[in-house]
Amino acid sequence: MKKNNEPIYVTKPSLAPLEEYVELLKGVWENGILTHNGPLVQRLERELCQKMGLNNFVAVSNGTIALQMAIKALELQGEIITTPFTWIATVSAIKWEGCTPVFCDIDPGTLNIDPTKIEDHITDKTVAIMPVHVFGNPCDVEAIDAIARKYNLKIIYDAAHAIGSTYKGKSLLEYGNVSATSLHATKLLNTAEGGGCVTSNVELDKKLQRLRFFGHNEDKDIVEDGFNGKMTEVHAALGLANLKYHDDVLNDRKKKYRMYHESLSEISNLQFQKISDGECNYSYFPVIFPSEELLNKVEKALNDKNIFPRRYFYPSVNTYSKVVKYESMPISEVISKRILCLPLYFNLTSNAQELIIKTIMNRIAVK
Secondary structure (H helix, E strand, O other), X not given: OOOOOOOEEOOOOOOOOHHHHHHHHHHHHHHOOOOOOOHHXXXXXXXXXXXXXXXXXXXXXXXXXXXXXXXXXXXXXXXXXXXXXXXXHHHHHHHHOOOEEEXXXXXXXXXXXXXXXXXXXXXXXXXXXXXXXXXXXXXXXXXXXXXXXXXXXXXXXXXXXXXXOEEXXXXXXXXXXXXXXXXXXXXXXXXXXXXXXXXXXXXXXHHHHHHOEOOEOOOOOXXXXXXXXXXOHHHHHHHHHHHOOHHHHHHHHHHHHHHHHHHHOOOOOOEEOOOOOOEOOOOOEEEEOOOHHXXXXXXXXXXXXXXXXXOOOOOOHHHOOOOOOOOOOXXXXXXXXXXXXXXXXXXXXXXXXXXXXXXXHHHHHOO
């Protein structure tokens, strides 16, 4: 097989036509409002709520700030139970807000935190649980909610991947005390950089709005200790332009996910993420290989054809010994060494996808 001329990366931003984005920017240039909860930020929040069926959406500068705001808004101090199979931002947010991350291992099928193991990690210092909807796959929200109620704990969902995912007919962002999502360039819906907080609690929603703007209330008085988490009008404009095409992006992602799954399922020794109850947005296509050695061989074969998948998440976050105290998480550590996310994005052509599939099949077939 020939080498692909243009590099194919693990993901690529889904972008509206440039002229539609520029049209929105004209209004920004005319009114001179670039930030401070401008009209486009407010419009993006409204339209996101309408599109996703949300009660509210507090737009912020990025998904990490969204997590920090959630912790701060809930006034948490103590231990927060989370997953080791995540991006470092989950842990960074916990630590930056003065709390202690406590890891709980994952379910080897769903790749989400294993709710049957959470109670083993609860102490008198535990204040919250922060699960991650890994690759947009819904966590067992009911089991987690039952544990939180039993021990009087808060739930903050790291829903960075979860835009477009649903559970029992409503957005996955509606679950937990707060869900913090990302609108980063790699996400299904993006504002280049951005994120948001979602809560069904009206007073908590108001507090989150204050926190993102230095603790200002509606009268411009500083009423609490906040910080700068504002989204700009330039970023909101991109989000509004892209939101128009969200359904197309979501449907395309599912179609390509299924193509990968149907083709690669013919290889008996590969494993795939078990999709939980609910509707996943299929934001990534992870493949779990029987060994790290085979993963490395497949990755090299793809790289040789100018195709660049990603070892995501790797390594398991509990092994970052300069950031956290190491504690063995055997399932997460084993999975992280054998998982590879294949290219999956709106502009990925069927020919490119077929090349990726054939390259993997051919490399695995080599003795």
